[in-house]
Amino acid sequence: xxxxxxxxxxxxxxxxxxxxxxxxxxxxxxxxxxxxxxxxxxxxxxxxxxxxxxxxxxxxxxxxxxxxxxxxxxxxxxxxxxxxxxxxxxxxxxxxxxxxxxxxxxxxxxxxxxxxxxxxxxxxxxxxxxxxxxxxxxxxxxxxxxxxxxxxxxxxxxxxxxxxxxxxxxxxxxxxxxxxxxxxxxxxxxxxxxxxxxxxxxxxxxxxxxxxxxxxxxxxxxxxxxxxxxxxxxxxxxxxxxxxxxxxxxxxxxx
Amino acid sequence: xxxxxxxxxxxxxxxxxxxxxxxxxxxxxxxxxxxxxxxxxxxxxxxxxxxxxxxxxxxxxxxxxxxxxxxxxxxxxxxxxxxxxxxxxxxxxxxxxxxxxxxxxxxxxxxxxxxxxxxxxxxxxxxxxxxxxxxxxxxxxxxxxxxxxxxxxxxxxxxxxxxxxxxxxxxxxxxxxxxxxxxxxxxxxxxxxxxxxxxxxxxxxxxxxxxxxxxxxxxxxxxxxxxxxxxxxxxxxxxxxxxxxxxxxxxxxx
Numbered sequence: 001x002x003x004x005x006x007x008x009x010x011x012x013x014x015x016x017x018x019x020x021x022x023x024x025x026x027x028x029x030x031x032x033x034x035x036x037x038x039x040x041x042x043x044x045x046x047x048x049x050x051x052x053x054x055x056x057x058x059x060x061x062x063x064x065x066x067x068x069x070x071x072x073x074x075x076x077x078x079x080x081x082x083x084x085x086x087x088x089x090x091x092x093x094x095x096x097x098x099x100x101x102x103x104x105x106x107x108x109x110x111x112x113x114x115x116x117x118x119x120x121x122x123x124x125x126x127x128x129x130x131x132x133x134x135x136x137x138x139x140x141x142x143x144x145x146x147x148x149x150x151x152x153x154x155x156x157x158x159x160x161x162x163x164x165x166x167x168x169x170x171x172x173x174x175x176x177x178x179x180x181x182x183x184x185x186x187x188x189x190x191x192x193x194x195x196x197x198x199x200x201x202x203x204x205x206x207x208x209x210x211x212x213x214x215x216x217x218x219x220x221x222x223x224x225x226x227x228x229x230x231x232x233x234x235x236x237x238x239x240x241x242x243x244x245x246x247x248x249x250x251x252x253x254x255x
Numbered sequence: 256x257x258x259x260x261x262x263x264x265x266x267x268x269x270x271x272x273x274x275x276x277x278x279x280x281x282x283x284x285x286x287x288x289x290x291x292x293x294x295x296x297x298x299x300x301x302x303x304x305x306x307x308x309x310x311x312x313x314x315x316x317x318x319x320x321x322x323x324x325x326x327x328x329x330x331x332x333x334x335x336x337x338x339x340x341x342x343x344x345x346x347x348x349x350x351x352x353x354x355x356x357x358x359x360x361x362x363x364x365x366x367x368x369x370x371x372x373x374x375x376x377x378x379x380x381x382x383x384x385x386x387x388x389x390x391x392x393x394x395x396x397x398x399x400x401x402x403x404x405x406x407x408x409x410x411x412x413x414x415x416x417x418x419x420x421x422x423x424x425x426x427x428x429x430x431x432x433x434x435x436x437x438x439x440x441x442x443x444x445x446x447x448x449x450x451x452x453x454x455x456x457x458x459x460x461x462x463x464x465x466x467x468x469x470x471x472x473x474x475x476x477x478x479x480x481x482x483x484x485x486x487x488x489x490x491x492x493x494x495x496x497x498x499x500x501x502x503x504x505x506x507x508x509x
Contacts, residue, residue, distance in 0.1 A: 148337050155309050155335045156358035166354070170345040247345040247386040 037217035045221040052206075057225055060191050060202040063119070064233075067126025068180075068187045075131045076176060079138025080164055083172070089139075096135065104129035104190045112198050121198040122191065129190040130183035137179025141172025174248060177241040184233045192226060256323055258409060258442045259285035259308065264317035266303055276467035277303045281317070283461065283470060287409070288440035292447055292457035294496060300468025301446045305412050308444065309335050322409055331359075334403035336413045341399045342387040348374060349383040352401045359406065373401040376435070393424040400435065411436075413445045417452070429455050433480060450496045454489060455482050462499045472499055 019039060025031075026038035046053065082089050082096075104125045111121035145168060153163050195204025203222050210218035266278040277300045285291050293301040306312040307319060310329040319326050321333065334355065335341075342351050352370040361369075374383055377397040387395055396416055403411055417425045429452065436443055447453050453460045460474040474496055478488055 148339075148341055149343060151311055151335070152337065152341050152343075152354070153358070154311060155329050155333065156355040157329050157331070158354075158358035162358055166346075166357070167343065170343070173345070245345075247388070 034214070035216055037220060041217045042220045042224070045217050049218070049221075053221065053225060056201060056203050056206040056222075057229065059199075060195065060204070061229065063122050063194075063199075063202065064126055064184070064187045064191050067123045067191070068130045068183055070123070070127045071130035071134050071183055071187075072180065074127075075134035075179075076138050079135045079176075080142055080168055080172070082135075083139040083142025084160075084164060084168055096132070100132035100136065102128075104186070105193050108194060108197050111194075117198055117200065119199065122194045122202075125194045125198070126187045126190050130187040133182035133186065134176070134179045137175045137182070138172055141175030141179075142168045144175070145171045174241070174245050177237060177244070181234055181237050184237060185230065188226070188230045188233060257284040257320075258287045258289075258322055259283065259444070260318075260320040260323075261304075261308075262318045264304075264307070264319060265315050266300070266307065266312070267315045278307075278314075279467040279469050281468070281470055285442055285444065287442055290436060290443045290445070290456060290458045292445045292453035292460045293463060294447060294450065294453040294460050294500070295463035295468070296448060296465050296500065299463045299465040301463050302414055303468065305335075305414050305444060305446050308410070309333050309412050311335075331406070332409040334406055334408035334411055336396070336399045336403050336411070336416045338415050339419050341402075342395055344387050347384045347386055348379060348390070348398050351387070351398050352405060355402055355406050369405050370401075373405050374398075376404075377401045377431070391424075392420050393428055396420070396428060397431070400432065404435065404439070404441075407439075407441075409442060411441045411443045413443065415446050415448070418447075425452070430481065432456070437480075450493055450500065451484060454478075454492050454496065455484060460492075460496060462496060471502075474499075 023039050026033070026036055030036070082092055107125060107128060108121070111125050115121040115124065149167055149171070150163070153167055158166075191202065192204035192207075195202035195206075196208045199205060203226055207219050207222040210216070210222065261281055261283045264278060264281040265276065267274050267276045269275075281304065293304060295301045303312065307314050307326070308321065310326050310333065321330065324330070343354065346354070349367070349370050352373055353366040356366045356369060371383065374380060377400055379394060379397055379401070382390065382394065387398070390398065399416065417428050420428060432443075433456065445453075445456055447456075454476055457476055460476060462471045462474065463469065464471045474492065476482075476492060478486075478492075482489055
């Protein structure tokens, strides 16, 4: 019995319960049907307006991928250098600590002033949101290197380049990937918010527009997509981590 | 010419307000091909001496010559086998063994050839593509030794390499090390706090006193290898080394 229980994906049960409660609440008619769509109505958004949903989803997705990638290629090299060179750390640490406290969302008005409405402000904001967790996790990953490993490199008279690429980067990789998960998470949250103000496409825009044209079913459909895509992102990064960090001792699918 | 020629070496370093003397007036020579063990209790500065010879730490006073040259940082003549975690966990056995050659700019094909040959020499054929966490403690130390030998160092510095191994593996690794040393006649400086390990391995055992580290005495071991650890002559040497160490302990306690 216990073994059988372990095999059943019980994690899905609360979701089914929520779905049932939602259906019941809709049928009970506590709220007017115009304001409170039933699960079936939301489902029909998916079947009837597939192309629309797909277009907005792809718009958001593209922005996040571009913004987070930009953050990755800027934050990781900088983090490697800050983690490696004490002087650079002393120079930049204060600034990093201040900047990472700014919520990207608070910068939306400024981004619109600078770049107008369109792709530019949205991508800049995602870059900003994703940059700090990546930078900080890279620095942490570099600094956690065992001293003995650096001694090995020193005795072998390894070049700075070899130390950075063959020792510090792989040493930081598990931490960088954790940072990437955080970055993708905040990037995804930021894109939805940014699209409500700074762009005229994407899931954030779609949801806000649906509110204006009185389509709660579209709002809920949008929210469901946001959740599912966010989850898929995270799973993808976990798969990548399990592949890249095979060498890690005791790595058995950590959460 | 001696391979190691250390004269009146002292090592002090500042710790907060006080100055700590780690080594005082150490004079020591090692001939090419000689196997020396540095024996002492923990904190006697034996690892510090090893780091100085590796060029990892500067000394404060005296002269240190390796192969006739004054030390200025890490040098091509020495290789080090570290205590425990000297292996890169993200590199396979082969890539770990290749590392010192890669640091010298040796080409990929030559690196691979030398590494594979060395992996076979230390008895790890078939484990080339394993990661360190997939190997046993003894195997990991074999990888560390293989890596150190790839550059044909004149001086092999070993910092308590077998300290974390169980008794049986340790004894097997000692035999293995002697086999490798006899085939190559590299000069070995081996740091240990185990009296019997020092006497199993060394041509001469350098007994050190703690705080500040000085050389108390040097015990030559004229027993044929492989050494019988139960023979009376072996035990006589163990007793002598223990007596030298215990005197120290008694002094240190006062």
